[in-house]
Amino acid sequence: MKILVIEDERKLGRFIKQGLEQNGHVADLTHSGSEGLDQLAGGLYDLVLLDLMLPGQTGFEVLKNLRAFGLTVPVMILSALSDPATVVQGLDLGAVDYLRKPFDFDELLARIRILQRRTTTSDNVVLRVADLEMRLISHEVIKDGSSLNLTNREFALLELLLRRAGQLITKNEIAEKVWSADYDMGSNVIEVHIYQLRKKLDASGIAGLIETQVGRGYRLKTP
Known part of the structure; x- marks a missing residue:
């Protein structure tokens, strides 16, 4: 939250x-x-x-x-x-x-x-895309029965992407929802967190799940 x-x-x-x-x-x-x-x-x-x-x-x-x-x-x-x-x-x-x-x-x-x-309704206590599962109340991310070790910020970022799966999310929207009010829009911290999140997802066999639309934002691909 x-x-x-x-x-x-x-x-x-x-x-x-x-x-x-x-x-x-x-x-x-x-x-x-x-x-x-x-x-x-x-x-x-x-x-x-x-x-x-x-x-x-x-x-x-x-x-x-x-x-x-x-x-x-x-x-x-x-x-x-x-x-x-x-x-x-x-x-x-x-x-x-x-x-x-x-x-x-x-x-x-x-x-x-x-x-x-x-x-949190019963429909979104657990968020799923492909083989990726996020359990919001217990704060867990599961892939093929194994837990992914995400930081709090990575968890919040992935939650936003999962909730809006298939939709483009701009950098401004990510900053507003996931970062604190003093976030510097000139920094590359969002790009760094996307990179780290991709590495953890790709290591779990979910290659290319997060799509970059250059100059626009990011999208979580759906099957």
């Missing part, structure tokens, strides 16, 4: 971001409600982790503005405010979950997995 963390306590924000990335997610971090809304307006996210006591706009105001802008990204509130009225207000404004601080990080990961299962 690509997750935006909106947390003004910088040390905690960095801790959450690092923990998410170590567990297979792509994470961005902002420190105010206004910055968070700007990020959401310009990027694609699967989940927002939102503090309530933020400078500029509070978490409640962020939730109201998200819905006013027509953005439907799921939001989980992470807050030290734990009175029932505040919890109810957050959920009534559209948050899908509420986790009180301080929290155990394993519990946060478990709640994220629950949300992922809710938003």
Whole structure:
């Protein structure tokens, strides 16, 4: 999942971001409600982790503005405010979950997995093309019964290609969905990751599965 963390306590924000990335997610971090809304307006996210006591706009105001802008990204509130009225207000404004601080990080990961299962239909819990199989919940990629050892970024890149199998995906789309907001479009990091992913797929006997359309983008070929 690509997750935006909106947390003004910088040390905690960095801790959450690092923990998410170590567990297979792509994470961005902002420190105010206004910055968070700007990020959401310009990027694609699967989940927002939102503090309530933020400078500029509070978490409640962020939730109201998200819905006013027509953005439907799921939001989980992470807050030290734990009175029932505040919890109810957050959920009534559209948050899908509420986790009180301080929290155990394993519990946060478990709640994220629950949300992922809710938003992942039975048709795409497992993605398949040819003999390649991706298991989203367990974060596995299988070829002929053997697991491929992919980095988190390679996994996210392959997931995007599998979900859009047969369709052209531009470099801008890949950067928006798989990389963080500070990605430099002038770099060759996407090309490097495509190269590394190809090597791992080709070593598993899936030669030429990823097709390059020069100057346009990439496409995962279908049988």
